Amino acid sequence: MSSFNLLIAQKAQLAHIYPALIASSVINGSDPVQPVAVVIKEVELLDKAVPESSIGVQLEGDDVVYGPEAVLKKLISAYPQHLRGSQGSLEDEWIAFTLTRLSGGTKDFKSTSAALEELNNHLTLRTFLVGYTLTIADISVWGALNGNGQAISAIKRNHLPNLVRWFKYIGSIERVSTVVESFKAEMTTKKKAKSKEGSYEIGLLDTDKGVVTRFPPEPSGYLHIGHAKAAMLNQYFAQHYGGTMIIRFDDTNPTKEKQEFQDSILEDLALLGIHGDKITYTSDHFDRLYEEAIKMIKLGKAYCDDTTQEQMRHERMEGIASKNRDRTVEENLAAFEEMKNATEQGVKTCLRAKISVDDPNKAMRDPVIYRCNPSVHHRTGDKYKVYPTYDFACPIVDSLEGVTHALRTIEYRDRNPQYWWMIDALGLRKVHVWDFARLNFIRTLLSKRKLTWFVEEGLVRGWDDPRFPTVRGIRRRGMTIEALRNFILAQGPSKNVVNLDWTIIWAGNKKVIDPxxxxxxxxxxxxxxxxxxxxxxxxxxxxxxxxxxxxxxxxxxxxxxxxxxxxxxxxxxxxxxxxxxxxxxxxxxxxxxxxxxxxxxxxxxxxxxxxxxxxxxxxxxxxxxxxxxxxxxxxxxxxxxxxxxxxxxxxxxxxxxxxxxxxxxxxxxxxxxxxxxxxxxxxxxxxxxxxxxxxxxxxxxxxxxxxxxxxxxxxxx
Known part of the structure; x- marks a missing residue:
């Protein structure tokens, strides 16, 4: 079966597009003929002219051929029985007339007027430009006129009767009119959608050196709409730059995490069309992370602290140094060993990075980087008793796994300096960070801690309750995957934080389900x-x-x-x-x-x-x-x-x-x-x-x- 792809760059004029588009429609509407599929990609309607090389055609098994003239001639050679009449040389002349006198978005009014007068005179007593049937000549000229604003204005004035008669007749041919109306409707829809969606041109650095993104969900709850946005954006940029996206489970808290949550996250991502090129686990790196913690202690950049949680919180808020901040390396190593073995003293102790006591950015005030937790881990069992925090593990594993661009929600912005400090302290490979706004909705909770509370209190049926903002919850309420994807992608990677109204996303869903x-x-x-x-x-x-x-x-x-x-x-x-x-x-x-x-x-x-x-x-x-x-x-x-x-x-x-x-x-x-x-x-x-x-x-x-x-x-x- 033959297939035809019309490939158009992001900026193209209608005058460039229509001749090849209409030609393809005639092929598609002819009988008998092999089916022809037309695909239009990312077309914007702009006044500004663009190079003719922005249009290409590819027949199955062939390379792409660029430029309107080459496209039209390629179609003729592939489908001569549908596009050729009996006077091939004359048809080629009309293709040249199309491309030199009518297309390209010319601003020369006199030149366009002269071409229209010439057409009007030629069509005296003629139904078609060449011979007695519709050919590529009519298609290319009519298509170019239809995409030329000056020509349309002249035709509407009705002072060129032969041209007007011919133009209306060609446009009334069903397979021509159908494709034009369909194309216009598609372009209108795309233009409206484009005006509403966030810009994806965010200027990521060093993309020429390769792009690896990651989506790191914690398996402590079900995927919600905010997570879905993060996953989609990471996949979008990985694909846009021909790179790789990693789905990495941040499984560093055995108390909250379950295999059930992990499985459900993968299932929901698959429903959204999100498939990581790799699936990894922070727990895969527990041994290496432990070694890096030991290294931090030996470098004098981390210390063990058994201060109570309440006291530690108070000291961090007030900029007060912990009594344990100046412990020796030997003391810290011994205390960390207690943590590793989950002794009575070990479970009361944590490991903190030695960054600052009173930095204006409170995220830099000696954050906790390791905790003791004797709970059984859903993947590693009881092998470990100490676990890294997200803020310690994330930059290290990003660097180890080859992540080049960490795209994450803006709530982490204050912790970005901490992220870079960890990498610098351990001499690891640098990673670019880009923050984007998380999805916020009125009267809606997106905190997994708070959602968990609703589940545990029995105020909802479970994580798939239709009142929940989880992917399963809103799907159970009646949200379609198509509408959900459209909505999330339309938000883009903007940094602007807004509180959205659910009416927007549900209105989009109605457009999907109503037909x-x-x-x-x-x-x-x-x-x-x-x-x-x-x-x-x-x-x-x-x-x-x-x-x-x-x-x-x-x-x-x-x-x-x-x-x-x-x-x-x-x-x-x-x-x-x-x-x-x-x-x-x-x-x-x-x-x-x-x-x-x-x-x-x-x-x-x-x-x-x-x-x-x-x-x-x-x-x-x-x-x-x-x-x-x-x-x-x-x-x-x-x-x-x-x-x-x-x-x-x-x-x-x-x-x-x-x-x-x-x-x-x-x-x-x-x-x-x-x-x-x-x-x-x-x-x-x-x-x-x-x-x-x-x-x-x-x-x-x-x-x-x-x-x-x-x-x-x-x-x-």
Whole structure:
């Protein structure tokens, strides 16, 4: 099978693109022909002209050919039966006319006007430029005109009748018009997206010497949206520079870490399309890290300290030296041996880097670099009793593993001098550091410590709770991988810290799910009203109707018609006798009787009279309904609110004081018979109620459970 790739640099003009693009569309639309795939990459619409070499074509098995003229001629030679007429030399002349007189974004108005006059005269009594069929001549000239603003303006003035007639005719040919509209739509979408996304031109240093990035998650919880951004950016820059990305598990705290977390992180990264070129573990380097700690002690750059945690915190804040700061090397080695063996004294001791007592940057005030911890490690078992801290291990392992650029969130900025101090102190290879803003969302916790607290307190179902910002949590709520990736990549590696609103990401998700979500019907069980339908079929009638009116590929569903239907109480209360309404997917009906024992209370019964010849465009109310005579499915509709009440928690805030007392809302409903076939993770729309993800499928004696998917609109609970 032949394949065709149109390769375009980041900056190109439409006048350069269209001739080859239209030519490819004619090939693609011809019959019979081998399929041709057209790929457009990173095109920006700019006024500034660019070199013709910015366009290339590659046929399968061949090298790339650059330049508009070479591209067009390559297409002709590959597909002569579709692009050539009987007068090849004349067609070549028109290609030359295209490239020299019409393309290139010329600013010479007189020159363009003369070319258009020449075209107009040539087309007197002609349907095509050459011969009696569409050829490369028409394609190249029409394509260049369509990408030339001056030419389009002249054509709109309508003073060149022959040219206008020919231009409109060529543009009306379906396979030409289709590709142009598709191309314009794609470029508009890309331009809008480009204006919203962060710039990726961040000026990384020494990229010509090779690029190795790393994503170092700690396996102490599930991957959340903030981690996902870090992983994606590290992968982006590694791929952009043709380098390598390492996924390294920072497994230095056996008390918090589990194999479960490690496995889940890899699974979630894979779902996001993130696959490290290597997977490593800080625990792979424990022996080397221990040696480096001994080296630090012998260099006089680290000391063991058994000061209590509270006292140490106070001394660091006040710039007071520890009583143990001036221990001898021998004393420190002996104390570190106690730590290694987890003796009674050893477990009370830590190893601190000897940097500064009162540096204005508190991260430089003799940070802890090793701790004693007798807990069993999920990978190394009980082999070790001392473990390096992240701040000690990270720069060393980065250097050892060949990392060239450490890309990490801006919260580490104060610790960057500490990072470089460790490398300098041990004489290790330098690593470039780039900080980018972490993702912050209103009323959302991204601290694994705080998320763990919610799990341990039983305030959520687990790490995949739909109220959690973990990848699994938001996926369970109904976020698609496509929307999540689009959102994260659009943020870019900017350093600007902002508190984002979830409505942005959910609005993007709606654009993904709306075109593919089957439409179904549910009536709330509380207060559901049974209506008698005069004119309805006495015996149930089943009709097959599209699950999605705008997407036939979604398939068909059963719609049951009958002489009794169920309606939502809210709709019934809004009716007036004599009013004409529309029963969606059936037709119009008059409300002929309303039974309401209490004038201010609920409607208990309705009578409707079908009026199928009525115009649905003239009715104010279009309501969903269910025929009572069908095997309805009992469902539970669940919606959620934020876990905390404050938009942004400060360090001094006590978490317990800002817990939202009610974050889950459940309603029983009755759904149409098709819901019996809906599976877990399926996303559907209950019309007039919203989009839902199936969390539990219907089963005998068991309700189906659906989680409401936000759409970006702010709604009060």
């Amino acid at each position: 593919i979500s089957p439409r179904h019907t549910a009536v709330l069980a509380a207060g559901a009203v049974k209506a008698r339908v005069i004119g309805g079929p006495a015996a149930p009638v089943v009709e097959m109707k599209p699950k999605h009116k705008k997407n036939a590929e979604i398939g068909l569903k059963k719609v049951v018609l009958g002489d009794e239907v169920l309606l939502d109480q809210e709709d019934a209360r809004s009716f007036k006798e004599g009013e004409e309404i529309t029963l969606m997917d059936w037709g119009n009906a008059f409300v002929t009787k309303i039974t309401r024992p209490d004038p201010a209370g609920d409607v208990t019964a309705l009578e409707l009279t079908l009026h199928l010849e009525g115009d649905f465009k003239k009715t104010e109310k279009k309501v969903t309904w269910l025929a009572a005579a069908q095997e309805t499915v009992q469902v539970e509709l669940v919606d959620f609110d934020y876990l905390i009440t404050k938009e942004k928690l400060e360090e001094e805030d006590e978490l317990k004081n800002f817990i939202n007392p009610k974050t889950e809302f459940r309603e029983d409903a009755i759904a149409d018979c098709n819901i019996a076939q809906v599976k877990v993770d399926d996303i559907i729309q209950f019309e007039r109620k919203g989009y839902y993800r199936c969390d539990e499928a219907a089963a005998e004696g068991k309700k189906a459970v659906f989680f409401c998917i936000p759409t970006g609109k702010t709604e009060k609970k």
